[in-house]
Amino acid sequence: MSPFTKRRAESVSALGEARLIASIRRWLGAASPRAPFGIGDDCAVLPTGRGRSLLTVDPVIYGEHFDAAVPPRAVGAKLFKRNLSDIAAMGGRPRAAVVALALDPNVRLEWLEGFYRGLAAVSRKYLVPIVGGDVARHDGGIVATMTLVGEAAAGRVVTRTGARTGDGIFITGQLGGSLASGHHWKFSPRLAEGAWLAGRPEVRAMLDVSDGLAKDIRALTPPGAEPALDAAALPRRRGCDLRAALSDGEDYELLFAVTGGSDAAFLRAWRRNFPRTRLSCIGHFVRRGARPPGALNLEGHRGYEHL
């Protein structure tokens, strides 16, 4: 469905601001607590948290992250889930979300309802309330920005830094072909997995792969080291070649480093806890310049560039 309409009666602008906000609250339903704990005051009030807070922000933009081919519910769900994936990558638990929407007055009400109902479905599934937001006019475009607040789930936050030479490199799920397969909006954020990983001391560093493995692994690589990846071990989505697996982007899988030598025991523990989530050991970090023959050379591969 195209988000835009030429019939004013079907558009957002026909409703007016007060009725639009009332509609949004109805579409969100139980996902939206009452003010001041939800929409309706100058700020939303969150109960006192138990530990350190996590904060992340990501948008979806018409023409960039979605188009008329993506169902509106999926657009809302995607916005929520890509932010949840960032919380998962720190081993965190999501607490509350706010959504700012910049939109053309000719956006279809039907599209907007789908978008918010998509947000509400994810909110219910992961028990994360939508506590506030903003709607503003933006002629010619749709930019929806979510900010998600979380907290450390395991008492520990896993950052991107901390891997060492000799550590094993692991990734969940499969890589490549996210756009063609619809994975970019159908994926499940790895929240349970991320929280469990944060509780394992042998997990030294972690991130979620969103711009392609070849690009994102740089942030995990310790100084003076480089990754030695085994091409045959890369979990490729059906129909994807090596290049696609390394650089397509929008995988939303967890990439992490595990203390060298503990791979076998770690994999057994994983399978007991997550028998249905694929986990692959795809290589290890070596001293820079010491990449063994046969290991992948990532230099020719690029990831997604945002600008």
Next chain:
Amino acid sequence: MSPFTKRRAESVSALGEARLIASIRRWLGAASPRAPFGIGDDCAVLPTGRGRSLLTVDPVIYGEHFDAAVPPRAVGAKLFKRNLSDIAAMGGRPRAAVVALALDPNVRLEWLEGFYRGLAAVSRKYLVPIVGGDVARHDGGIVATMTLVGEAAAGRVVTRTGARTGDGIFITGQLGGSLASGHHWKFSPRLAEGAWLAGRPEVRAMLDVSDGLAKDIRALTPPGAEPALDAAALPRRRGCDLRAALSDGEDYELLFAVTGGSDAAFLRAWRRNFPRTRLSCIGHFVRRGARPPGALNLEGHRGYEHL
């Protein structure tokens, strides 16, 4: 300065993503803590807060909240300050901000530098770090969205509800003419005033006026009541008529209700603490239908409609 350029060498797209992010960190300087407490990981980590958290989000959009006539530093400052104003309106203390930027590849680097330096200046002034963000491509537009996390400053959060019939209605500063005077980007958010007001038990409800007094006062009005405003008491900006004062919008002043009968003592305490911030008692809440002759009839006045 127009935010856009036709010379690719002067544009954001010429820089590439990695160098753009490095530039943003340089422009933000001390306003941007190191990861994981700032930009550079999947989420930003905030230290454990002392009380309930506040969360608010507001954008600035090219063509809507600013144009080529507003200096880029002022655009960044405005984005920050309109969010600070929402924290002030709850009596809160700001803790940390994230900024998501959706922008056309033809945006001038010089414009973008000004924008971030404007954010950095406000960050330093109010001691609020910018801990994270996102930059994404958005052909044809600029949408900058800030989410601000705060906490209750006085142990108490002042919401929009709680006013009663008989309460006095107060407003800080002056109203009207925000666009023509440049107040919409020059204003100072009333953070110190808001925090002080939250500590006064006679302050029952509060909000910041951003869409015009005539519209925003509805949210402060208790059920079964209406405001009885004295037109002569309204603090109008020079050159503004009554209509402008009631409906121009972007005033970013605090509007609040004070327990009836305590006006004089309250005003004395205010003047001791904020001798340089104008405060006006502009009327009081009466039973619906009991508006005295001579009090303003707000029915013909509208505020700013966002869509």
